[in-house]
Amino acid sequence: MEEKEIMSKTIHEISIADFETFTKKFTQEDTENYAVLSEDFNPAHMDEEYASKSIFKKRIVHGMFVSSMFSTIFGMKLPGVGSIYTKQSLKFKKPVYFGDEITAKVVVSEILLDRNRVIFECTATNQLGEIVIEGQAEIMPPRE
Numbered sequence: 467m468e469e470k471e472i473m474s475k476t477i478h479e480i481s482i483a484d485f486e487t488f489t490k491k492f493t494q495e496d497t498e499n500y501a502v503l504s505e506d507f508n509p510a511h512m513d514e515e516y517a518s519k520s521i522f523k524k525r526i527v528h529g530m531f532v533s534s535m536f537s538t539i540f541g542m543k544l545p546g547v548g549s550i551y552t553k554q555s556l557k558f559k560k561p562v563y564f565g566d567e568i569t570a571k572v573v574v575s576e577i578l579l580d581r582n583r584v585i586f587e588c589t590a591t592n593q594l595g596e597i598v599i600e601g602q603a604e605i606m607p608p609r610e
Contacts, residue, residue: 472542472546472547473542473543473544473546473547474545474546474547474548474549474608475544475545475546475607475608476545476607476608476609476610477545477577477579477582477583477584477607480544480545480574480577480584480607481574481577482574482575482576482577483573483574484544484573484574485544485571485572485573485574486539486543486544486571486572487539487569487570487571487572488535488538488539488543488569488570489567489568489569489570490535490567490568490570491565491566491567491568492527492531492532492562492563492564492565492566492567492568493564493565494525494564496527496531497511497525497527497528497531497564498512500527500528500531501528504528504530504531506528506530508528510522510525510526511525511526511527511528512525513525522561522563524563525563525564526561526562526563527561527562527563527564527566529556529558529562529599532562532568532590532598532599533554533556533590533599533601535568535570535590536554536570536572536586536588536590536601536603537551538570539570539572540572540586540603540605544572544574545584545605545607545608546608547608548607548608549605549606549607549608550605550606551603551605552583552604552605552606553602553603553604554588554601554602554603554604555601555602555603556588556599556600556601557599557600557601558598558599559596559597559598559599559600560592560596560597560598561598562592562598566592566593566598567592567593568590568591568592568593568598569590569591570588570589570590570599571588571589571590571591572586572587572588572603573586573587574586575587575602582606582607582609583604583605583606584604584605584606584607585602585603585604586602586603586604586605587600587601587602588600588601588602588603
């Protein structure tokens with residue numbers, strides 16, 4: 467497994483408009499592994515024939531799997547190790563298909579010093595520049 471840089475910022479080291487990104491290409495194998503881990507075997511993700519008759523016309527990646535990219539950013543980059551995820555809203559705008567390269571981006575929109583919370587705007591965009599997921603998260607950064 468590839469060694470990842472460990473990052474960690476307290477609320478006092480974070481500023482409005484700070485951002486981080488994470489990019490990942492989603493494969494059929496990733497999706498099937500996620501189905502096993504989550505026990506979500508919805509045929510929209512698992513059955514080509516079923517999916518071909520859906521509004522998506524082919525199998526799609528689980529939306530919650532794609533949205534987990536935000537957790538990667540919060541836990542590893544900004545604020546990083548020691549952060550606690552307290553709230554998340556999500557709007558799924560477009561499907562993600564096998565082979566799509568998704569870039570998740572989080573941007574600091576509000577800092578609540580008295581509560582030790584940071585509010586982030588979250589977007590996930592495909593390789594065509596289309597927003598596939600948008601939302602907002604509240605994170606408790608590490609105190610030290």
